Amino acid sequence: MSRTSTRRRWGGAYARLAALALLAGALLLAGGSPASAASTININPGNVPTTAANFTQDCDPNLGGGPFANEDVWVFNLPGNQDTTGVFQTITATFSTPTGDVTRTIPGPDSAIVNNLGTSKAWIRVPAGWTLTGATAVISGTADFFVLTHTCAASNPRVNPKLHLTKTGSPATGVKAGDVVTYTYTVTNQSTGTTDPITNITVTDNVVTGITCEDTSLAQGESTTCTGTYTVKSSDVKNGKIVNTAQASGLFLQQTVPSNQATFTVTTKPAPPKQVSLSIDKKARVDSDCRDKCANDGYAAKGDKIFYTYRVTNTGTVTITDVGVDDPKAGEVVCNSTTLARGTSTDCHAVEPYVVTKADVKAGKVVNTARATGRYDGRSVVSDPDTVTVCIRGGKYDHRHDGKHDKDGKHHKELPVTGDDSSVALSLGGGLLAAGGLLIGASRIRRKAGVQA
Structure with missing residues (x-):
């Protein structure tokens, strides 16, 4: 019994081993040999750049066929035995065209990979006249490069100069x-x-x-x-x-x-707006007959002469011509220059001095206003007015009563003191009188006290 049992155990083990061997063989047959790793290789650099018309011609019906009107066929080959060098998986070709570089991929539209003609081959059809400038391929195998084997140039291509x-x-x-x-x-x-x-x-x-x-x-x-x-x-x-x-x-x-x-x-950059403007600065100098008799204080008296001078400035951004001064009271005014570029000035003066009149003395002052004038682009240019006031000595206008500013808003110096100050004398006299009164009162009190004693 024991022998029979042992033989049965060994027979079961052999059966299990046989089943495992059959399973392994089936897996190997189903999976085949391990696949080679994919690699990327370049086209033979001696094949590019080129046009289809300038390469070896062979119009093979198994590899794209042709010739076609206005289309070129390109054929690539992976040299050697497929079992060792491998087969094409994809090819990426770059073409130079009149509108720029174009990249095409095989397989794709109008292209295919063919592996039943001894070696792995591929073809693509593109518009006529394109120039192949480069290509790369992904393969399974050991090849170092692939080649452009032949082309089929377009038949009777349409000529289009552009x-x-x-x-x-x-x-x-x-x-x-x-x-x-x-x-x-x-x-x-x-x-x-x-x-x-x-x-x-x-x-x-x-x-x-x-x-x-x-x-x-x-x-x-x-x-x-x-x-x-x-x-x-x-x-x-x-x-x-x-x-x-x-x-x-x-x-x-x-x-x-x-x-x-x-x-x-x-x-363009918009031009800045043009500014057309003038300014005037007016001054007065008094020539008085009493110069040797009284202080030269800038006040005038009847018969004195007032000399007016002006500085006119172009405060705009354009050149102004026919520059002058309008001063009715001063009369004719002449200027050193009558054309002013932007930012420049000229000096002007009244030809004749103004003589202070009796009416001026009665008014107490001579008020005179002037404006600068000119022309630009056919139109008149007028400045803002500038007013100068000269006070009259002995007239009705008295700066001590009427304030330190004239009606034109200008500040004028006070008349300097040239004599004794009467208010000081009056104050001193009053003090002396008060002191005298006190002394007289005190003396009377002392006398009265002496009589009573």
């Missing part, structure tokens, strides 16, 4: 009259279906003249820079902006090729 223009200006904002704006124009040959250049390239602008270009002949995809300058005018500042339009043109064989129109706007 120029494109862009325009900028500097400075572009806040310009004022007299500033210089530099305009830069970029002209690009965006022709398709041809490799012939566009020549005799020029740029015209409805505002800017004398535009020059670095190159006047451009191959497909090439660009050139042109420049021109413009001096801002007062009318531009008044309009608030400068809007101008430019266009490039060239020759393709015997055909004139115009570009698009390019417009650029420069904004």
